[in-house]
Amino acid sequence: MIDLSSVTKSFGTNAVLRGVDLTIDSGTSMVIIGGSGTGKSVLLKCILGLVTPDAGTITLDGQDVTTxxxxxxxxxxxxxxxxxxxxxxxxxxxxxxxxLLRGSLKRPAAEARAIAIEKLRRVGLKPEVADLFPAELSGGMQKRVGLARAIAAEPEIIFFDEPTTGLDPIMAGVINELIREIVTEMGATAMTITHDMSSVRAIADNVAMLHDGVIKWTGPVDRMDNSGDPYLDQFIHGRAEGPIEAVR
Amino acid sequence: MILLSPIGTLGRAVLQTLASVGRVALFALSTLTHMLRPPFYGREFGLALLNIGWLSLPVVGLTAIFTGGALALQIYAGGARFNAEAVVPQIVAIGMVRELGPVLVGLMIAARVTSSIAAEIATMKVTEQIDALVTLSTNPMKYLVAPRVLAALIVVPLLVAVGDVIGIAGGYAVATGSLGFNPATYLKNTVDFLEALDIVSSLVKGCAFGFIAALMGCWFGMNSGRGAQGVGRATKGSVEAAAVLILAANFLLTGAFFSL
Incomplete structure (x- = not known):
């Protein structure tokens, strides 16, 4: 279980996270939604330790991630x-x-290559792709390779940062399905950040809406449409009028 | 208050400069410690050796040969004013080995390698590849910085040695081909005149300049701003800083070696 309590983070005078409280249960898929620039990526990077929070605690299975x-x-x-x-x-x-080629999980190159090809197959890419360079791939193929890399070492927790941004609707649907399948199949805990509502509906068990540096609403995805929360309603229906300012 | 404003501005600039120097010094220290502690990334080190060393040979060779040739012409013309044309081999040798070889190789490395390292690492930062390295349990200082700086420390002195030899060969070609020097005498004068300290100073300068060039590329790359503009600024800043620091280090090292 990942637990965030009163997490704050500012960059200069810009307070991005103002006290985030959030719990992600093991084996569930949490999707964080919110407008551009609301701090979704910062929140994710705080959990991974890529960004150090100014205050608050983040625990994984009860242990402080910083220790x-x-x-x-x-x-x-x-x-x-x-x-x-x-x-x-x-x-x-x-x-x-x-x-798999370095560090504590290091394996012989041939074995690592076989696993890589298997993971590529899992995300719908042929073995011939294995020897290409990233610059030779389309955006959708790069996302799939990124997904294959994310699952290569069979992690317990997988983070997805805007997994469908920049993809056409069909490819976005393929990626969403893959994420859902893989998370279910691996029994992994997943956290996805996105503002793509089709991704939310395809991937999420639970949804949390981040706005103005705090979690405005959180709950199961099937309660999202009847939440009664004006921020969430405005966001999921894409309305210009409402409590969220259209020009930020 | 208006009168104090320039003083305040100057004070802030001095403080910012000192803070930057401190950060670069800590970065350099961290790089050195990462070079000594495992894990070591052999493939990255090998690629850096190839890129910094082998692939820089053409530009180093061409720079050295033209400089050596021009130096021979200048010394011959200048020496003629007081009947000292015969010192061409000695001055070309000492000029190339002590000064021009290391400095020109250093500047060429700053232009070719520092810019390349800064642009590559800055692009990796902008495209989140550095973050990806961290999430894959790989320390970017060990994977990106340490191999490049270590490779430059090792290979730039060798490039300087090659540049020295080619520069002297350029002077030899011009002196024997168009200034009427006897080839055997030219070579004997060159070899007899050079001392071990000249060669040691050249190689030590090569080490220092290689370290500076790679370190600046890595520092500016790792601390680049966002977007294409950030990459551009990092690249430009790295080359400027490396060139100035190489010339400053050259002055200090020359003083340390030859002012005794």
Whole structure:
């Protein structure tokens, strides 16, 4: 279980997170929604330790994430970045098997390559893709490779940062389905940040809405449409009028 | 208050500069410690050796050969004013080995390698590849910075040595080809005149300049701003800083070696 309590983070005078309280139960898929620039990515990076919160606590299974052994902590995570964040200088299979080629999870290259090809197949890519470089792939293929990398070491927790941004609706649907299938199949805890409502409905068990640095609403996805929360209603229906200012 | 404003501005600039120097010094210290502690990334180190060393040979060679040739012409013309044309081999040798070889190689490395390292790492930062490395339990200082700086420390002195030899060869070609020097005498004068300290100083300068060039590329890359503009600024800043620091280090090292 991931638990965030009163997490705050400012960049200069800009207070991005103003006291976030959120619980993500093990084995569930939580989707964080909110407008652009509301701090969704910062929240995710705070959990991973890429950004240090100014105040508050973040625990994983009851242990403060800042006091845990860093390598052991990160070994439990997989992460799909918004732009894929594939390493340009490495072929696809080495991107996917990056964690399996070095560090505590290191395996022989042949075995790591076989696992990478299997993970590529799992996300719908052919073995021939393995030896291409990221620059030779389309945006959708890069996202799939990023997804394969995120699941390569079979992590307990997977984070997805805007998994469908920049993709056409069909490819976005494919990625959403893949995420749902993989999370269910692996029994992983998932946290996704997005402002794509089709992703929310496809991926989420639970939804949390981040606005103005705090969680405005959280609950099961099937209660989202009847929440009675004016912020959530405005956001999911894409209305310009409401408590959320259209020009921020 | 108006009169105090320039003083305040100057004070802030001084404080910011000192803070930057401190941050770079800590970065350098961290780099050195990461070079000594495992894990070591052999593939990254090998690629850095290839990129910084082998692939820089053409530009180093061309720079050195033209500089050596021009130096021979200048010394011959200048020496003729007081009947000292015969010192061409000695001055070309000492000029290339002590000064021009290390400095020109250092500046060429700053132009070619520092810019490349800064742009590559800055782009990795902008595209979240550095964050991805961290989430994959890989320390960017160990994976990106330490191999490049270590490779530059090792390979730039070798490039300087190659540049020294090619520069002297350029002077030799011009002196024997168009200034009427006897080839055997030219070589004997060159070899006889150079001392071990000249060569040691050249190689030590190479080490220092290589360290500075790679470190600046890594520092500016790791601390770049967002977007294409951030990458551009990091690249420009890295080359400017590396070039100035190389020239400053050259002055200090020359003083340390030869002012005794």
């Amino acid at each position: 845990q052994d860093r390598d052991a902590f990160l070994a439990r995570f997989g992460m799909l970045f918004q732009g894929g964040a594939l390493f340009d200088s490495l072929p696809v299979w080495q991107n996917v098997a990056f964690r």
